[in-house]
Amino acid sequence: MTEASQYSDTIIIAGRFTTFVQPGVAIMIQNVNGTDHIALRQPASAEMFDRAGSDYRCRGAQLLDSASSVLDVSPEEMARTIAEAELESGKHPAHWDSSTCEFLILRLLRKEHGEIEREIRGLPTLAAALAERNESRPELTTISQLVEELTEELTVHIKEEEKNVFPVLLDVELAYLGELTASGIPKGVASILKKMSEDHRALGRTLGRLRHESNWFHSPIEADGKCEELYDRLALLYGAIHYDVHVEDDILFPRVAQMEAALLH
Numbered sequence: 001m002t003e004a005s006q007y008s009d010t011i012i013i014a015g016r017f018t019t020f021v022q023p024g025v026a027i028m029i030q031n032v033n034g035t036d037h038i039a040l041r042q043p044a045s046a047e048m049f050d051r052a053g054s055d056y057r058c059r060g061a062q063l064l065d066s067a068s069s070v071l072d073v074s075p076e077e078m079a080r081t082i083a084e085a086e087l088e089s090g091k092h093p094a095h096w097d098s099s100t101c102e103f104l105i106l107r108l109l110r111k112e113h114g115e116i117e118r119e120i121r122g123l124p125t126l127a128a129a130l131a132e133r134n135e136s137r138p139e140l141t142t143i144s145q146l147v148e149e150l151t152e153e154l155t156v157h158i159k160e161e162e163k164n165v166f167p168v169l170l171d172v173e174l175a176y177l178g179e180l181t182a183s184g185i186p187k188g189v190a191s192i193l194k195k196m197s198e199d200h201r202a203l204g205r206t207l208g209r210l211r212h213e214s215n216w217f218h219s220p221i222e223a224d225g226k227c228e229e230l231y232d233r234l235a236l237l238y239g240a241i242h243y244d245v246h247v248e249d250d251i252l253f254p255r256v257a258q259m260e261a262a263l264l265h
């Protein structure tokens with residue numbers, strides 16, 4: 001069966017080439033967009049970029065052609081993999097442009113924050129037990145220390161966002177929509193956003209070290225079931241944090257900053 005007959009009807013356009021996916025799923029990848037835009041529109045692609053070791057956030061985003069050459073995969077293959085991941089995941093392309101901050105925050109709370117909290121639960125204990133049991137593998141001791149560090153950083157950061165930051169961002173949106181709350185237009189929004197983005201960079205540094213020590217979360221061949229579980233959970237945690245930071249830094253925070261600027265002028 002040819003590729004065109006196997007994947008009929010809907011077209012993916014990735015730069016200068018065209019390929020096909022199954023009917024009913026409208027996906028478009030344009031090579032004028034970077035991997036950051038692709039990850040936003042097609043959430044399943046973020047998981048693929050993570051697995052391949054490509055940073056898709058605004059800071060690290062690349063055009064699909066560049067990403068594919070770094071990853072040593074043809075752009076056609078990459079587009080096909082993204083399309084297949086999309087179909088398999090059952091996730092629909094995201095339409096962030098029309099989302100309110102309220103929706104974005106609710107989504108972050110329910111999805112990424114929920115996943116992060118679930119994954120960090122018990123992770124330091126598991127990592128410490130494995131480090132103790134495998135003294136001949138020093139990387140497990142480093143991983144355990146980094147997991148401890150990351151868990152502390154995440155716990156503080158998430159608590160801060162949920163208790164103090166998100167309510168302020170919601171107030172900015174309400175004020176922007178002409179529904180001022182009793183406290184009026186929130187103050188110090190720029191410094192709140194700056195602090196959160198600085199936290200993200202610090203988290204990124206810890207995650208980068210963890211990624212390096214764990215060989216991109218690939219467990220060694222001789223790893224037992226528990227060790228594999230640790231590496232798998234680290235990969236899931238990495239994906240959830242990465243997407244959380246992506247949505248906040250690249251969509252939510254800039255949108256709130258724009259609203260605040262409009263309110264002040």
Ligand SMILES: [Fe+2]
Nearest residue numbers: 108161244248
């Ligand atoms: Fe967050």
Ligand SMILES: [Fe+2]
Nearest residue numbers: 161196245248
């Ligand atoms: Fe955050």
